[in-house]
Amino acid sequence: MIPFAKISMTDVEKKYINQALETNKICGDGEFTKKCTGWFKENCGINNFLLTTSCTHSLELAALLAGLKQGDEVLVPSYTFVSTADAILLRGATPVFIDIDKKTFNMDVNKIEEKITPKTKAIFPVHYAGVACDMDKIMEIAKKHNLIVIEDAAQGTLAYYKGKPLGTIGDYGCYSFHETKNYVMGEGGAIIVKDNDKYLEAEIIREKGTNRSQFIKGVVDKYTWHEVGSSYLPSDVLAAMLYGQLERADEIMEKRMHIWNTYHKSFESLEKQGKLARPYIPDYATHNAHMYYMVLPNEKIRNELMEKLKENGILAVFHYIPLHTSPMGIKLGYKQGDLPETEEYAKRLLRLPLYPDMTEEELTFICEKVHTILNTLI
Ligand SMILES: Cc1ncc(COP(=O)(O)O)c(C=O)c1O
Structure with a gap:
């Protein structure tokens, strides 16, 4: 895995x-x-x-x-x-x-x-x-x-x-x-x-x-x-x-950035086809490759992609359950529908594995699997 x-x-x-x-x-x-x-x-x-x-x-x-x-x-x-x-x-x-x-x-x-x-x-x-x-x-x-x-x-x-x-x-x-x-x-x-x-x-x-x-x-x-x-x-x-x-900060940053950039480049074509959206980095931001996520067209496709990646030994995850719709958020008086963008996009986001010591084989395998699975789903 x-x-x-x-x-x-x-x-x-x-x-x-x-x-x-x-x-x-x-x-x-x-x-x-x-x-x-x-x-x-x-x-x-x-x-x-x-x-x-x-x-x-x-x-x-x-x-x-x-x-x-x-x-x-x-x-x-x-x-x-x-x-x-x-x-x-x-x-x-x-x-x-x-x-x-x-x-x-x-x-x-x-x-x-x-x-x-x-x-x-x-x-x-x-x-x-x-x-x-x-x-x-x-x-x-x-x-x-x-x-x-x-x-x-x-x-x-x-x-x-x-x-x-x-x-x-x-x-x-x-x-x-x-x-x-x-x-x-x-x-x-x-x-x-x-x-x-x-x-x-x-x-x-x-x-x-x-x-x-x-x-x-x-x-x-x-x-x-x-x-x-x-x-x-x-x-x-x-x-x-x-x-x-x-x-080791430079080494760790370099390795994380390499993985982030490889994912980003690999998924450009899928974004062009409207099959996913890649992270957006505003001009004012210099990010630190903490996370690579993608936004899928809907929750069903997100969950199917996650499931199929898992079947292929790749652990992709999502987060967060919006705080306002969690049990504590409900206790605070919030309800479904209060924050539409949060609710919609929380359902569509998927995070891919990202850690400094990921091998080139693992990275290539993940990219290939995302392409193959998405191309069969959509
Ligand atoms: C946005 C955000 N705030 C706070 C925390 C809490 O950090 P810690 O686990 O160091 O308490 C996390 C951890 O995942 C986080 O992502």
């Missing part, structure tokens, strides 16, 4: 994991956590970067820092992973779902303003498939209505909007290093905080509400409880794995 995703683990990661284990200091904020933070500063110019235990936790931390509370409304796509909406609900605030732009699967920026009320406090744009949202437009709306912007860049590490790293444009940016992402540490993530004072607050909340970060930096000689917090810092063993991946 050709899996949908597979981690790329080499001696580099193993060496660093062993080094971390040998330090006898495997809690959070050790040497490898520092190295990861330094890497993002050096390679992407990102400041105020904190490694976390997951993007889910980064989003929760951002929601805390943004001061979201009961009665606040937060604009968010329905076409996203549950964590984006959970972060809002955990603060007692209400997610207000926005429909997607069918070309990018990102939040439709033309449908944001009609959902703004006096209760609206923030926007959570999600950079689907590592392809940037129209951030100029989103920031302009946010400025006009005084809203906080929290970028869910779970899929957007090392992807850019007009040359700016995703996650650095809004007030807060959140990354994922989950095993299914481009650079992995098992479970893990990061938060980027624009404002320096908020960054210091983030350090405290991430460390159970203490100023331990200041203590580690030698700024204070003991640390103590400053505010309510939680534990959002990962073990340095996991940071060691991530650092290995970051050292």
Whole structure:
């Protein structure tokens, strides 16, 4: 079976994991956590970067820092992973779902303003498939209505909007290093905080509400409880794995990009025949080959293609069940028909296997099978 995703683990990661284990200091904020933070500063110019235990936790931390509370409304796509909406609900605030732009699967920026009320406090744009949202437009709306912007860049590490790293444009940016992402540490993530004072607050909340970060930096000689917090810092063993991946970032990106481009070229003819639509990358976006998806003419063809690929040993998958039509979305008062584009396109999207160590044989086999199956179906 050709899996949908597979981690790329080499001696580099193993060496660093062993080094971390040998330090006898495997809690959070050790040497490898520092190295990861330094890497993002050096390679992407990102400041105020904190490694976390997951993007889910980064989003929760951002929601805390943004001061979201009961009665606040937060604009968010329905076409996203549950964590984006959970972060809002955990603060007692209400997610207000926005429909997607069918070309990018990102939040439709033309449908944001009609959902703004006096209760609206923030926007959570999600950079689907590592392809940037129209951030100029989103920031302009946010400025006009005084809203906080929290970028869910779970899929957007090392992807850019007009040359700016995703996650650095809004007030807060959140990354994922989950095993299914481009650079992995098992479970893990990061938060980027624009404002320096908020960054210091983030350090405290991430460390159970203490100023331990200041203590580690030698700024204070003991640390103590400053505010309510939680534990959002990962073990340095996991940071060691991530650092290995970051050292291999160019190689991983190159391999992913090769697969993405091969799929894209191969399916051009099928797109011309109207049998599928390929991903659309706006001029302002530099994507990171996180995901290759295709949009089929209808749900039946999507499901048949997925089934037949499986019979041929290829694991292709779809996601997401739109949040507004999921059981929790229904509890929130939403119903089928509320977000037509999200509902329609969620049924037609199919994701193909994409992982750095995919062989040329596997890649050719998948391309050939998609052609053969679609040509018999349509
Ligand atoms: C858009 C989006 N947000 C949040 C998350 C949650 O990331 P994590 O698994 O690191 O908590 C994911 C993970 O798939 C995601 O795709």
